[in-house]
Amino acid sequence: MLQDSKILLVKRRYPPSAGWWSVPGGHVEVGETLEEAVLRELHEETGIVGISPKLIALTEYISRRHDFIKYHYLIVDYLITSFSGSLKRSDEVLDLGFFKLDDALCMNITLTTRKLINYLLRNGVPKDNRVYIIKVVLDDSNRDAVAKELIRESAKILGKEIKIIHR
Numbered sequence: 582m583l584q585d586s587k588i589l590l591v592k593r594r595y596p597p598s599a600g601w602w603s604v605p606g607g608h609v610e611v612g613e614t615l616e617e618a619v620l621r622e623l624h625e626e627t628g629i630v631g632i633s634p635k636l637i638a639l640t641e642y643i644s645r646r647h648d649f650i651k652y653h654y655l656i657v658d659y660l661i662t663s664f665s666g667s668l669k670r671s672d673e674v675l676d677l678g679f680f681k682l683d684d685a686l687c688m689n690i691t692l693t694t695r696k697l698i699n700y701l702l703r704n705g706v707p708k709d710n711r712v713y714i715i716k717v718v719l720d721d722s723n724r725d726a727v728a729k730e731l732i733r734e735s736a737k738i739l740g741k742e743i744k745i746i747h748r
Contacts, residue, residue: 582604600675601689602685607622625671628667629665629668637712638715640696640716641653641715642693644720686738688745699738
């Protein structure tokens with residue numbers, strides 16, 4: 582969700598990524614369309630009622646631990662620029678707020694959120710129904726290297742060194 586060039590982020594209470602900032606989201610319930618799930622999760626986590634979600638990115642996220650797959654998600658990001666209501670933190674989140682994209686890159690954000698924000702800053706919001714395809718594959722041997730590379734990419738986009746602020 583973007584408002585005045587600021588992105589809505591929530592600090593997750595529960596795994597995966599407990600204690601990390603990310604875009605609001607969750608699971609699709611049986612029988613729900615993706616758009617219905619996006620609007621429901623947005624409202625549940627933030628109190629906001631979103632209007633007219635637009636698909637902007639698909640992210641495949643695979644996290645391997647030793648010889649098994651810990652997480653394998655397909656994250657579907659929608660852009661919402663119109664909404665009603667005001668921010669109200671739910672029990673699912675520790676904190677929430679709108680942050681400038683540049684400032685968000687200096688926060689303790691999830692790798693998939695960092696990758697999405699990097700795309701948005703570098704390329705803008707996709708036009709003409711285009712969708713970003715993003716892939717993040719992690720295992721025990723490359724987790725730190727992937728995180729450092731994404732932070733270096735963020736710094737290059739911003740043209741300055743990034744110091745992560747743990748909020």
